[in-house]
Amino acid sequence: MIEGLLTGFWLALGLASIELVGYGLLLVWLPRASNFTALERFALGFGLGALVLTLWMLGLTFLNIDFSLPWVLGPWLIILNPGWALGSRRRLWYNDLRQLWSTGRKIVTLGYGCGWTWRERAWLILLVLAFAFALLRATLYPLWSWDAVTTWGLKAKAFYLSRAIDLSRFEAHNYYPNLVPLLMTYIYLWLGGVIDHLVKAIFPLWGGCLVLMFYSFLRRLQVKRPEALLGTAFLVLNGPTLITHFFIAYADLALTYYTLVSAGLLFLWLRGQAPAGSLILVAIFGGGMLWSKYEGWPLVMINFMAAALTLLWLGPSDRGRKFAALAGSSFLTMLFYLPWRYFCLTHQMIVGADHVGGFSPAQFWHAIIYLLQALFWPPYFGLFWPVVILAGVRWSREALYSPGLFLVLVTLGNLAAIVLAYAMVPASVAEFPLYMRATVDRLLLHGVPVSGLLLAAPLAAWNVSLHNTFNYYRGCFPRQILKG
Amino acid sequence: MVGLAPRQNPGSRRDWLVTVILALWLAQVGWLSWWFAPEGKDLINRLLTGQIGAAIRQEEPFSQGLAEVQKIIPPAATYVFLDRYEAGKENKARYLLYPRRHILLNPQIRPAPLFDRLVREQAEYLIIRDGLPPAARYFLEYPNHPAFHYLMESKAGTVYRVRPDLLVGGFYD
Missing domain, CATH: 3.40.190 (D-Maltodextrin-Binding Protein; domain 2)
Known part of the structure; x- marks a missing residue:
């Protein structure tokens, strides 16, 4: 009993340390003018902490230093010493703690006594139930899902036992980026062993951060609290795919989270609504996309290309400055890939050979048909894609003359990239349909929350007396974006 | 499509398309709970019996x-x-x-x-x-x-x- 409690304590401390590192860095790095809310800093902090800790673990491998808590966490605690770095922002984190406490209390009490309507409470109850299920499903069961056992969990176990990135004793897509296995290794260091059911607590927590960011983006896009809660529940409770990823220890959830943050902040930046320092976060979280999964590469490129095309099409008067800022951000993102690329080169690892072959027209057409089926097949994403497509088509005219174009381009770009990837995958005629069936929901998942932001317009317009939706889109954009 | 347009006078008329979508979605939430029901049942059993973690693998x-x-x-x-x-x-x-x-x-x-x-x-x-x-x-x-x-x-x-x-x-x- 006491041993179990102690293990739970170390697990909580390990997860809290990831949050602490990321949150602390956000406080130190972000300009004072930055108006991220406490909830956003919390949700961003976990992703940032996971990214820097695991990249640092890669650095330790380069330095031939074995993984241990003092080496992995120690330097960050020194940098974020409360007497120095965090001390200078004492008031900020004190206020954040108070706000988080208040939000946490509202969630725990399901909004009772806070003046919430029954509808708001209903959406909140649905979300709380989903997360309670995911948390228990994650932490009570050992690793069992295919890729968790074959790739991510195996690597985490190997890294923990060898205290380094040691890929010498197996072949499991060794060139794949290692954010998730290294983060699991980090938790194993706290737990003192390979306890592969508790380590999965990472995933519902990460899912929670993703959902908080989605909710925050909706709120920033002028969606009121009841509709934002509805939109968030609509995202989570639509088909079993997203909920399943909250507990199966795949890297797809991490990629989905980083994609949402990077693209969401880019969208706010295009609208002129992004908090100060957002473009740097776009780059850093873009780096998280690259470090989460091999599929992060095309998604990062789609994000930046969609932003560039949107700027080009809208032609704001300060487009030169904006293009330069975007180029700088994309360059910074690419830097995050270099350490792992260098590792692959020095270890003679061939990248992508098992996923990229020649272009097959037959597979291309087959992929288009299957993808269309997958978008409308309820056991994948429920009503999510039909409703998003409906919203996209309804507001296509408005989107064409506003930064909303970015979301449309990102959505179409993601779908096109999936089709192209399937057209190039080296697979036999017999195994190709099986391959698609096994992977299409995951590939679609990466773009789901970003595309879900297309629902901001109908949700914002729901109970607000705006003149029309075009005004909704236009109202908060800098004038120069709309017409130079 | 009309249904998704913003209301000029909130609450004055029912938005049929939004209502249909919401009803379908809530039905889908019901279906989702049915989908996860076997896992939920197993989870509750395990919570009650304490048969969790590595013990599950050994079954x-x-x-x-x-x-x-x-x-x-x-x-x-x-x-x-x-x-x-x-x-x-x-x-x-x-x-x-x-x-x-x-x-x-x-x-x-x-x-x-x-x-x-x-x-x-x-x-x-x-x-x-x-x-x-x-x-x-x-x-x-x-x-x-x-x-x-x-x-x-x-x-x-x-x-x-x-x-x-x-x-x-x-x-x-």
Whole structure:
């Protein structure tokens, strides 16, 4: 009993340390003018902490230093010493703690006594139930899902036992980026062993951060609290795919989270609504996309290309400055890939050979048909894609003359990239349909929350007396974006 | 499409499309709870009985077998596992038996390539989950074959100790 409690304590401390590192860095790095809310800093902090800790673990491998808590966490605690770095922002984190406490209390009490309507409470109850299920499903069961056992969990176990990135004793897509296995290794260091059911607590927590960011983006896009809660529940409770990823220890959830943050902040930046320092976060979280999964590469490129095309099409008067800022951000993102690329080169690892072959027209057409089926097949994403497509088509005219174009381009770009990837995958005629069936929901998942932001317009317009939706889109954009 | 347009006078008229979408979505939420119901039921049972974590894995015969195999193969050893990848068993073996080095080969492999691989990889153990073709079986089960020594029949498969140094010569078949 006491041993179990102690293990739970170390697990909580390990997860809290990831949050602490990321949150602390956000406080130190972000300009004072930055108006991220406490909830956003919390949700961003976990992703940032996971990214820097695991990249640092890669650095330790380069330095031939074995993984241990003092080496992995120690330097960050020194940098974020409360007497120095965090001390200078004492008031900020004190206020954040108070706000988080208040939000946490509202969630725990399901909004009772806070003046919430029954509808708001209903959406909140649905979300709380989903997360309670995911948390228990994650932490009570050992690793069992295919890729968790074959790739991510195996690597985490190997890294923990060898205290380094040691890929010498197996072949499991060794060139794949290692954010998730290294983060699991980090938790194993706290737990003192390979306890592969508790380590999965990472995933519902990460899912929670993703959902908080989605909710925050909706709120920033002028969606009121009841509709934002509805939109968030609509995202989570639509088909079993997203909920399943909250507990199966795949890297797809991490990629989905980083994609949402990077693209969401880019969208706010295009609208002129992004908090100060957002473009740097776009780059850093873009780096998280690259470090989460091999599929992060095309998604990062789609994000930046969609932003560039949107700027080009809208032609704001300060487009030169904006293009330069975007180029700088994309360059910074690419830097995050270099350490792992260098590792692959020095270890003679061939990248992508098992996923990229020649272009097959037959597979291309087959992929288009299957993808269309997958978008409308309820056991994948429920009503999510039909409703998003409906919203996209309804507001296509408005989107064409506003930064909303970015979301449309990102959505179409993601779908096109999936089709192209399937057209190039080296697979036999017999195994190709099986391959698609096994992977299409995951590939679609990466773009789901970003595309879900297309629902901001109908949700914002729901109970607000705006003149029309075009005004909704236009109202908060800098004038120069709309017409130079 | 009209239904998704903003209301000019909030609450004054019902938005039929939004209502239809919401109703469909709520029905879908009901379907989703039905989808996860078996998992939820199992979860509640486990919470009540305290049968969680590693104990769940030990309910599975294959994992029980691997736990037995784990005791006889040293961590630094290399073993060849004969199985089909699609069966979804060898990945569990690789995960649970790590850090033992794992080499997967098709169970239909002919004797010559099998022996060649055992020599090249210096594999000291062989686990057969599925049946081998008679020719390979003959070599492995030949009572006096010096390179193979039958160890055990576990729920994970048949385990042999291999002496790759005794598998000499070119392999032809």
